[in-house]
Amino acid sequence: MDLDTVIVGGGQAGLALGYHLRRAGLPFTILDVHARVGDAWRHRWDSLTLFTPRRFSALPGLPFPGDPDGHPGKDEVADYLAAYAALFDLPVRLGCRVTSVRPGAAGGFTVDTSTGTLYAPRVVVAAGAYHTPRIPDVAGKLSPRVAQLHSSRYRRPDQLPGHDVLVAGGGNTGVQIAAELADDGRRVVLAAPTLGPVLPQRWLGRDIFWWFSRLGTMRLSAESRLGRRTAARNPVIGTDVAGLLRRVDRVGRVVDAAGDELLLADGGRRRVDAVVWATGFRPHYPWLEVPVLDASGAPVQRAGVTDRTGLYFLGLPWQRARGSAVLGWVGRDAEALAGRLAQERLAAPARPAPAVPA
Template identity: 55%
Template sequence: MPTTSPIDRGELLDVLVIGAGQAGLALGHHLARRGADFLLVDAGPEIGSSWRARWDSLRLFSPAQYDSLPGLPFPAPADTHPGKDDVADYLAAYAAHFALPVRLGTPVVRLHRDTDGTFEATTPTGTLRARQVVVATGPFQTPYIPAFADPLDPDVPQVHTARYRNPTQLPGGGRVLVVGGANSGLQIAAELAATRPVTVAVGTRPTELPQRIAGRDLFSWLDAVGFFTVPAHTRVGRRLRARGDLVIGTRTRDLRRRGVDLRPRLTGLADRTATFTDGTTVDVDAVVWATGYRPDHSWLHVPGAVVDGQLRHTAGSTDVPGLHVLGLPWQTCRGSALLGFVGADAEALAARLTPGAGTTDVPGRGPATPAVSPA
């Protein structure tokens, strides 16, 4: 006779974690150590699927010794830079090593809070109930493309970095316009420049730094001066946040030497012609949008949680009792959204979610086939 788990019978969880990426998994590790009754749900078909969907040549800026989640070192030599599939493999191995309860293929399409304070999460396979909820869906949610892309000639292919994989997606030989001068835009421009002419439209130019300085990886210098742990609420933290992200390893002066055409901010597209703030124009044969992401909280039906399109929180806790977030940029410090640094926020949040609970070492128990399950 078929059996159902307590979760499937609608019993109340201590904590429901929405998102089983790096933030959700790190939190799951700490919740398990504190004996919480919790579940991680993720819309993806496998753990790490969002990493596997990135472009083929993507490599981390951070060397392997800075890429570990709590309790399990990243399996790569120090000072090497893992690729995106290496990260996906590590996340899957992490969930299995600690036998974390993960339900895959389970997007939360609606979250609301009952009058008694209980949260109900509606998924395609049923409703989950929890006393507390952590939104760990990360900052990369809805790819953003400016409205002025609409007049572009329909015969000119365009792709957001969320869908870009490699140069074969774009017509060979024609000029490619890359819109955006942060890390992803410049990395992709450098890759494309090997096979075709490239123009990069750069708005606000971020600070550019080499990957290595004086024979050491940049991350070791930044870590030594406490860059990643600068609190967000301090004057230094506010200044760093206002200056935007660093561009690491790919420098515009090197791109110029390789023949890349650098222009100021893009202001419009008409047919095949791109126009920039300085009045210059260029005809293009394809466009790559490296224009970032926008949050999508349309599924969050919890009054008071979203203010001006953002989840308002203090160090991860919202104004709604029991509703928390994890893994956002500058949640508490510069490293809050980074693979090797999110663990500190996860540990602090786990302590708030389970007050008074002690911690117990939870060794890996091998593959967790029952725990990591489809919908």
């Protein structure tokens, strides 16, 4: 197969790039480990609803169906992505796990997968930034009697036994899960030493993302001074945090554990039946055998471009701008990258070796 680009990841970033590469007439394939397009969304917690209304949740070329001012649930997003791939006939190889991306013997890259080996002069890693759950070491000190879930495995309150639940993490995910558990009648402790700025879902009769769009907030450059300041303080959007804090007990950071008790930074102790670790993720690219990662495993890139010719990233938070990892804005980065790939092909056309049959 004569491929120009291999895209690793069939989520919104990979699909948006595929749309623009298709329009540019470049041959490519998208590799995705899931059984269906959109499964990464289907596997998130049941009540998850986007902050962004449908009018600001679309990929290039296809409006998001439904009330443009309403907020879609996670299954709607998954179905939209599947419909998007089908409408534009994007070549997504499902159930295809990438096991290695390494320099090719004759230049370019060799991509080993669970279904065979491919070669291409260009590889775009569009697998997102939410790979491996970050769980603190103290989790290993808790008694087996205490149920523990990372937020990526949380689906609904009935997964958690008992009455006393601690949610660790003060980002959007942490406060949303804490609110849902409080609604379920649990006694909730929110371990959140800091909370970002709290923004309402609507302001002066308009959705907050309408204001973001009008003010250019989502296009705020990652390299600007204001961009760097904004990136350091991720806002909590749409949750009544003041009301939540009247219903839950907010404490500081968890620093240790013993038996069924968690020890807090202020010296307090909390006995719990369950813990939800809403503590984020760490980058994890064990299959990427090209020296483009820093000591923490994060990509070393600028606007998605690495020092390795032909290797790119797409869909990382704040890759180019505030909206780089957001469904309704990732298409801007995808269009810019597709234009770069098209220019490279014109400047130095390459004839990749054919795929090795599985």
